Amino acid sequence: MPTPRALVLRAPGTNCDAETAHAFRLAGAEAQSIHIQRLLAEPALLDACQVLCIAGGFSYGDDLAAGRVLGGQVRLRLADALRRFRDAGKLILGICNGFQVLASTDLLDLEDAHGPLATLTRNDSGRYEARWVHLRTAPSNCVFLAGIDRIELPVAHAEGKFVARDAQTLASLEQGGRLPLRYAAADGGEPCYPANPNGSPAHVAGACDASGRVFGLMPHPERFVDPTQHPEWTRTRSDAAGAGLALFQNAVRYFG
Numbered sequence: 205m206p207t208p209r210a211l212v213l214r215a216p217g218t219n220c221d222a223e224t225a226h227a228f229r230l231a232g233a234e235a236q237s238i239h240i241q242r243l244l245a246e247p248a249l250l251d252a253c254q255v256l257c258i259a260g261g262f263s264y265g266d267d268l269a270a271g272r273v274l275g276g277q278v279r280l281r282l283a284d285a286l287r288r289f290r291d292a293g294k295l296i297l298g299i300c301n302g303f304q305v306l307a308s309t310d311l312l313d314l315e316d317a318h319g320p321l322a323t324l325t326r327n328d329s330g331r332y333e334a335r336w337v338h339l340r341t342a343p344s345n346c347v348f349l350a351g352i353d354r355i356e357l358p359v360a361h362a363e364g365k366f367v368a369r370d371a372q373t374l375a376s377l378e379q380g381g382r383l384p385l386r387y388a389a390a391d392g393g394e395p396c397y398p399a400n401p402n403g404s405p406a407h408v409a410g411a412c413d414a415s416g417r418v419f420g421l422m423p424h425p426e427r428f429v430d431p432t433q434h435p436e437w438t439r440t441r442s443d444a445a446g447a448g449l450a451l452f453q454n455a456v457r458y459f460g
């Protein structure tokens with residue numbers, strides 16, 4: 205298979221597309237940032253790509269709610285193209301604001317005949333939370349998390365609390381391997397705030413669709429692709445790659 209190609213979607217207010225494209229390139233993909241208007245004008249541009257990533261930031265200024273306006277555009281005008289993209293065995297990743305966008309579409313399989321199964325809402329703290337967090341994975345078929353057990357990444361969001369419709373829905377998503385990324389405490393105990401930065405029940409930090417090929421997460425893997433990005437680096441002087449790079453490498457390897 206030739207080098208996989210990633211499209212990194214941006215809208216007015218997106219601010220993580222350049223570093224996300226950089227992360228894909230470091231992982232061995234070809235990557236290009238693309239404006240939503242360009243993709244709306246020519247959805248067939250997806251045909252030449254294997255990965256679509258919706259990047260983080262403040263699309264449309266978080267108006268109405270974070271990710272809601274871009275989510276509406278994706279849902280109303282790209283739904284068929286993206287369903288075909290997913291069903292062709294390709295990958296979709298939503299990072300932070302991109303997760304909020306995905307959560308307002310049906311691409312994560314988070315809705316049924318009665319409406320959404322879950323949503324992302326304001327952090328319990330009522331504030332924007334920007335900090336490094338510990339994460340653990342739960343068993344799943346999520347392509348992006350293959351081989352990852354624990355990982356440290358930064359979060360930066362105001363609306364990251366993952367709330368399911370009810371306790372039974374949350375339990376069935378958990379049991380179905382659909383909530384594969386969770387906030388964790390550094391010492392392995394219960395992750396109270398700020399280890400769980402937003403108050404998500406079950407400490408949910410990411411969700412994937414049934415196929416494992418569509419994944420949204422609140423933490424920012426693209427902000428830890430180089431060891432010097434870790435706040436402890438001046439002490440550890442680690443020369444291991446930034447742990448977030450593994451998610452992008454998993455995407456590339458999937459097409460290997």
Ligand SMILES: NC(=O)CC[C@H](N)C(=O)O
Nearest residue numbers: 260261300301361362363
């Ligand atoms: N870093 C981000 O993508 C932030 C997402 C969104 N603007 C929020 O604050 O919740």
